[in-house]
Amino acid sequence: MTDATKSPSAADSRDMADLLARAADGERITPEEALLLYTDAPFHALGEAADAHRRRRYPDNIVTYLIDRNINYTNVCVTACKFCAFYRAPKHAEGWSHDLDEVLRRCSEAVDLGATQVMLQGGHHPEYGVEYYEELFSAVKKAYPELVIHSIGPSEIDHMARVSNVDIDEAIRRIKVAGLDSIAGAGAEMLPERPRKALAPLKESGERWLEIMEQAHNQGLRSTATMMMGTGETAAERIEHLRMIRDVHDKTGGFRSFIPWTYQPENNKLKGRTQATVIEYLRLIAVARVFFNDIAHLQSSWLTTGKAAGQLSMHMGVDDLGSIMLEENVISSAGAKHRSRLSELIDLIRSADRIPAQRNTTYERLAVHWTPEDDPQDDRVRSHVSSIVDLPIVEKQAAQAEKKPVEK
Numbered sequence: 001m002t003d004a005t006k007s008p009s010a011a012d013s014r015d016m017a018d019l020l021a022r023a024a025d026g027e028r029i030t031p032e033e034a035l036l037l038y039t040d041a042p043f044h045a046l047g048e049a050a051d052a053h054r055r056r057r058y059p060d061n062i063v064t065y066l067i068d069r070n071i072n073y074t075n076v077c078v079t080a081c082k083f084c085a086f087y088r089a090p091k092h093a094e095g096w097s098h099d100l101d102e103v104l105r106r107c108s109e110a111v112d113l114g115a116t117q118v119m120l121q122g123g124h125h126p127e128y129g130v131e132y133y134e135e136l137f138s139a140v141k142k143a144y145p146e147l148v149i150h151s152i153g154p155s156e157i158d159h160m161a162r163v164s165n166v167d168i169d170e171a172i173r174r175i176k177v178a179g180l181d182s183i184a185g186a187g188a189e190m191l192p193e194r195p196r197k198a199l200a201p202l203k204e205s206g207e208r209w210l211e212i213m214e215q216a217h218n219q220g221l222r223s224t225a226t227m228m229m230g231t232g233e234t235a236a237e238r239i240e241h242l243r244m245i246r247d248v249h250d251k252t253g254g255f256r257s258f259i260p261w262t263y264q265p266e267n268n269k270l271k272g273r274t275q276a277t278v279i280e281y282l283r284l285i286a287v288a289r290v291f292f293n294d295i296a297h298l299q300s301s302w303l304t305t306g307k308a309a310g311q312l313s314m315h316m317g318v319d320d321l322g323s324i325m326l327e328e329n330v331i332s333s334a335g336a337k338h339r340s341r342l343s344e345l346i347d348l349i350r351s352a353d354r355i356p357a358q359r360n361t362t363y364e365r366l367a368v369h370w371t372p373e374d375d376p377q378d379d380r381v382r383s384h385v386s387s388i389v390d391l392p393i394v395e396k397q398a399a400q401a402e403k404k405p406v407e408k
């Protein structure tokens with residue numbers, strides 16, 4: 001990203017070394033400094049600074065993972081984001097909604113496979129107000145009190161409040177009482193105004209997304225924060241996204257982790273015109289680690305960037321590989337093809353010279369796999385156990401198997 005025609009002066013190099021040292025020491029850096037690191041820092045030095053930051057925070061060298069299932073209750077949505085391949089407009093022939101029994105059946109399978117969390121996510125259905133979410137969360141909580149409901153995001157809260165004609169505070173209070181434990185950082189995409197309008201013109205503004213998150217934090221709900229990069233935003237807009245999140249965290253302390261992922265280009269209206277490279281992604285990961293010196297955790301996305309990039313990210317400041325995702329349909333609909341068995345995820349962590357551990361939503365470590373003998377043995381635990389985006393492939397394989405002559 002540096003201008004290769006311009007060699008840095010000795011003074012520039014000294015300034016960069018000083019900035020990297022301050023970042024590695026956990027000193028608070030400014031957005032301008034973060035941008036300079038993002039665009040100009042030598043790749044390995046940037047990774048080393050971020051990793052030094054991680055080592056100081058997690059000297060035991062543990063990298064965590066989670067077992068959860070993303071359960072989609074509907075794909076019907078009125079917001080029509082241009083990057084989204086999952087939604088269908090109301091009355092579209094391919095629109096669907098799952099009833100409560102189906103959601104509970106999926107929760108039951110998740111519990112059976114050792115999940116500790118469900119992420120209930122869906123479109124902005126024109127009829128789903130606060131009452132719908134109260135019923136959904138309370139039914140899941142009643143049937144599976146052991147499952148943490150880490151679900152929806154500010155966009156869904158904004159939508160349900162409008163449908164039910166109540167204010168945001170009331171919507172948050174009611175869904176919290178119904179059983180919502182934690183808010184997912186979904187719907188952040190890009191928070192600065194220009195890229196957000198280009199991607200999702202009907203969605204609430206980035207400021208509004210953060211305002212709702214702040215209200216949720218003030219009511220005692222904690223959350224994650226996300227970013228979708230690679231849709232044509234500038235380097236400065238990426239760093240501005242980080243600044244906007246950090247400003248809210250400074251006030252509330254409510255973000256548990258930051259999770260950037262890359263835009264997937266299939267089956268949506270952006271038609272894959274732009275994408276982030278793996279190097280851009282890893283640089284952003286490293287800058288996020290040193291910029292968010294008060295946000296405890298940094299998660300990388302093996303689902304969108306692949307397992308190799310996921311493994312490299314552990315040398316760029318990442319302390320968490322996120323979920324195995326027993327089910328995922330939203331990002332997968334747009335082309336995310338990476339899949340993993342739990343044993344592979346654990347191997348990735350171990351071969352990056354880190355110690356794998358299963359965590360829960362609040363990053364409490366449930367099981368540390370100090371040696372390979374401690375690894376879980378249930379081979380059923382793998383990503384996309386029953387994701388609908390995989391169904392056509394599964395059905396094709398079944399049809400081929402049927403045609404194949406039976407071996408005697």
Ligand code: SF4
Nearest residue numbers: 077079080081084123
């Ligand atoms: S990203 Fe969410 S809000 Fe946007 S169209 Fe897709 S389902 Fe709807």
